[in-house]
Amino acid sequence: MSGTFGKGHHLHLIDGSAFIFRAYHALPPLTRKSDGLPIGAVAGFCNMLHRYVEGNTGPDAPTHAAVIFDKGSHTFRNDMYGLYKANREAMPEDLRPQMPLTRTATEAFNIACKEKEGFEADDIIATLAVQARAAGGRCTIISSDKDLMQLVGDGVEMLDAMKNKTIDRDGVFEKFGVFPESVVDVQALAGDSVDNVPGAPGIGIKTAALLINEYGNLEALLARAEEIKQPKRRQTLIDHAEQIRLSRRLVLLDENTPLDFTLDDLEVRDPDADTLLGFLAEMEFRTLSKRVAEVLGREAPVIAETSPALPDAPQADDVPFDAEKYEHVADADALQKWIDAIYEVGYVAVDTETTGLNEMTAELVGISLSTEPGKACYIPLIHKAHGGDDLFGSDDLAEGQMPVEQALQMLTPMLEDQSILKIGQNMKYDAKIFAQIGITVAPFDDTMLMSYAQHAGLHNHGMDTLSERYLSHTPIPIKPLLGSGKSAITFDKVPLEEAVKYAAEDADITLRLWQFLKPQLHRAEVTKVYETLERPLVPVLAAMERSGIKVDRDTLSRMSNAFAQKMAGLEDEIYEIVGRKFNVGSPAQLGEILFDEMGIEGGKKGKNGKYSTGVDVLEDLATEHDLPARVLDWRQLSKLKSTYTDALQTHINADTGRVHTSYSIAGASTGRLASTDPNLQNIPIRTEEGRRIREAFVAEEGKTLVALDYSQIELRILAHIADIPALKEAFARGDDIHAMTASEMFDVPMEEMTPEVRRRAKAINFGVIYGISGFGLARNLRIPRSEAQGFIDRYFERFPGIRTYMDDTKAFAKEHGYVQTLFGRKIHTPNIGAKGPHAGFAARAAINAPIQGTAADVIRRAMIRMPDAIADLPATMLLQVHDELLFEVEKGAEDTLIAAAREVMENANDPVVKLDVKLTVDAGTGANWAEAH
Incomplete structure (x- = not known):
């Protein structure tokens, strides 16, 4: 549609910066093979432009379009x-x-590319x-920028292209609490920390919207500021009126x-094939x-596969799906x-289709x-035949399938052959399905874990995402x-x-993900992490999951009844405080009672x-009021009852009588x-109630449960990483670390320590690791x-190395975009x-990750070594819960197991990492988990 822009025309304006930054953060760093030029953001940007061009066809397609840059x-x-x-980074x-x-890319796609010195992209878009x-036309702005x-x-x-969601006047109201014509007034009051727009101190979007809705517009509000009842808000508006107007x-x-161009210059044009393909090449x-x-x-243009200048950059294979x-x-x-073809190349991607997601009960339906x-x-x-008079299909097998025994007889030698690499996505699932029918799949690679080793923290690692x-x-x-419901x-x-199309595609x-991700392990310097911490853990976890743990149904039922009675008692107390009955489980009703009826502030x-x-x-309220404290107790019991004492009973496997969690x-x-x-x-x-849940996890007849638990592993790792002499010495002496901290912080001699002072020091010790705020x-x-x-301030004065560690870690994260554990996990x-609001959370996560991650790596290394260490003992490793491993062992062999397992756990960091602080492990035994822990 050509001619002067007007009625019937539709203009698309793409926020170029938003596309670029989304592309930059979505993809791992990529470099051009021939010269090492970074091109990850350009690759993502071009993919987005291509998807945009291909996706905008039909009656509502744009007649005019432009990408606008700063x-x-x-x-x-x-x-x-x-x-x-x-304050922009x-x-x-x-x-x-x-x-x-990215500008060249836009022009290569033959889309208008516009920018102007002295003005922002937003001004050009406006x-x-x-x-x-x-002119009587329509305009769609492709951006989510407020x-x-x-x-x-x-x-x-x-x-909003990310969510494929249109933002209209109602959408703006949802975001700001006002319609578009009042948005600038609300923003002027609320300010913007990202762009360093000052606004009115202490007034956020919600308050700003309330004020503008009440007074009509910003000037009217400022003119009548004296009328505002809240003294602080009134004074802020009077004192900062000029700053607000500037905002x-x-x-x-x-x-x-x-x-220097018109709307007519933005008419949609087809790309010139030579220009576009030339740029992509x-x-x-x-x-x-x-x-x-x-x-x-x-x-397609021929692009040289290799270059002497640099090692081959990762490229997903080009065969179309x-x-x-x-x-x-x-x-x-x-x-x-x-099978012959597999032996020729030496590897094969394998995937199983099953009747469900629970590997302990699912049946194998087919193999791709x-x-x-x-x-x-x-x-x-075992696909079922369709058709016949039966509405639900027949139980007869569909034609065109091999007998199960014949297929498995042919495939088993290859699946177990050490010379053939089996490649899977989340291989633990498939390995357990095969294990159920007596096949041990080895050796293998796992694309999910390759991605995890390289990209932890960037995105999830499911197949669709990858x-x-x-x-x-x-x-x-x-x-x-499959349908739903x-x-x-x-x-x-x-x-x-x-089924063939779906399953074979998996x-x-x-296979393609493996070809893409495997060479990148080395480039990302995480080969050792994948090979020593991720891949070897798969068979260990699979064996633990298949073992499961016995859970006593009668104990759970008794607990359920006890919790129900206790909840009823709490409900009576709650009704007495309130003066009437209501649904304690309803947050809405509780809110009205607390804040409207009882008039509690906050x-x-x-x-x-x-x-x-x-x-x-x-x-927060429970420190001053009885009702919220009672409700918290009721909620905790309710959660324990529904999540554990009731739900655990449904997880008991009918064949094994045990519960099989999935890690x-x-x-x-x-x-x-x-x-x-x-x-x-x-x-x-x-x-106490939470600990009681563990009483339901029991040992089989003639056996005992043994729990081994790292003692304060994260504090020990902190003492090493942050190099805190006082903490290191205390651990070396075997001191009570929380009492020592309390003594240091509050100047209380160790012999005069009270449980309350120690409890406060313990909260601070663990709080600091997690970046807790005041x-x-x-x-x-x-x-x-x-x-x-x-x-907290005193803590940092006494242990200055911790503050230094935190500052250094944040600086490293900002510079590199990741932090590392002592074992090289990124x-x-x-x-x-x-x-x-997200800044503090991100900083706390970055500070904690090397400590928590190193502790996680240590226990992984212990678990990987454990099967060999206890192979000759009548014992099985059943569970891992954070810093604890739980075993089941024949009575009489408890001490032998504890000695063997403790040796592995306390030395799991060797020889890769030498810690300044010795790791120690506490052990316990019992007929149930609560006794053993």
Whole structure:
């Protein structure tokens, strides 16, 4: 559609900086093979542009489009206010050379690329949006930047491309509490820490919106500031009126930016194939070149595979995904050809399809294999036939499947052959499925763990995420095949034709991910982490999960009843305090009673208009009021009952009589294991009721449970990493470390130590490791905030090395984007440069990660060595919970096991890391877990 821009035209304005920074943070660092130029952000940016071009077709497609960039850092706002954006982080060094390339990329896609010296991209966007609206056309701004929300309405909307969510006038109201025409007034009051807009001290978005809605606009508010009832708020507005007016001028976008082009110059144009493919080839983007060439109906440019200048940079293979080409293996001859091909290359990607996610109860439905990108097959084994009069399908097997025994007889030697590498995504699952039918899969590689070793803290490591991020491919979804809710089916009911495409693609993706991720281990310098901490842990955890632990159903039932009675008693006490009955489990009803009926101060309403009554709120109130304390006790019992005493009974395996948890190796970025179905890591042990849950975990007849627990491992690691002589000496002497800290901090001689003073020192010791604030410590100890902050300040005075460690760690994280454990595990810190409420959290996480991560690495090393160390003993390792390992052993062999296991655990850091502080392990035994711990 050409001619002068007007009615019927649709303008798209893309916020270029948002695209660039999203691309930069989404992908790992990539360099161009030929000369080492950083190109990760350019690669991501080009992928986003390609997706944008391909995704915007049809009746609502743009007729005009432009990518708008910031020209430089100095604009008219800096002349207005010298400190504008003064606290912005410096641009990362490897991003700087990529900025001009993103402009070239935009031009290569033949999309208008605009910027203007002295003005921000937002001003250009504002000017063009207003022009488009005035001409009778529509405008979509592709950005989620709140500063642009003042433009929304009358044919101008925003699109958050990340969430694929349109932001209209109602969307702006949801964000700001006012409609677009009042956004600048609210921003002027609230200020902006990111852009260093001062605003009105102490007034946030919610208060600002309340004020503007009440007084109509900013000028009216400032003129009538004397009328405001709250003295502090009134004085702030009177004292800072000029600063607030300046803030409004800073946030108000310039809708009259002088431009040297018109809307007509932004007409959508097809890319020139030679220009675009030439640029992509120059950047050495193989995969994207192929994809774009296919769309343009051209041959993909040939890009040299190797270069003498630098080692080969990682490239996902370029064979396009084609589900129609996957093979359905239905007989022995076809399977033999695959086995021959596997022996020829020496490796194979393997994936299993099953009837469920619980490896202890799921049945094997089929196996998929892949030996090269695009070449994959599925061997269905027990798919059910469809059709017939039966609405639910038949129990007869579908045609075109090998007998299970025959297929497994042919595959088992290869799966167990030490000369063939088996490649899996989350191999622990598949290994357990095979173990159920007597097959031990070895050796193997795991793409999930390769990603985890390289990218912990950046994103999750599920196959869909990795495929989209590193192969630019969205896998076939499972939900449409299985359905959901009551009508959901299991995979054995999926028709073979669909099953082949889905299952074989999983193996194909896994192989490609392996080809992409394996060479990067060395480049990222995490080969040792993957080979010594991640991969060897898989068979150890698989064996523990299959062993499970016996849980006594009768004990759980008794506890459930006891908890129910205790909850009923608490409910009666609560009703007595309130003076009537209500639903104690309803946060809304509780909020109304606390803050409306009882008039307790401190109530805050959330977006839904209801009072917040979370644990933190109730804990603060519990220091002064009885009701919140009682409700907290009731909630804890309710959680214990529903999560453990009731739910654990449903997790008891009918065949084994035991509970089989499942450990997630790649769940926490620090290397700590997580456990699910059921989660045994979160059983509270600080309360008597929580400790009682462990009584239900029992040893089999003739056996004993043995618990071995690292003593204060994180404090010992802190003493080593931060080099704190007083702590090191205390550990060497075997002192009570919390009493020693209390003595140092509060000048109390050790012989005069009281339990209360020691408890405070313990809270500070552990709090400091987790970067606790004065606010958090005050809540823990139920003391005033100023007193708690005084404790923390004194702590740092007595142990200055800790403050130095914290500052050094934060600085390292900001410079490198990650922190490291003593064993070389990298934990990425993508939000370390963030401003606002997330800044403190990111800094605390970065400080804690090397300590918690090193402790996690130590126990991993112990677990990996443990099977060999106890191989000749009548003992089994059952559980790992944070710093503790739980074993089941024949009666009479407890001491032998403790000696062997303690030796492994206390020396798990050797020979890689020599610690200045000796690790020590406490041991206990008992008929149940509570006794043993």
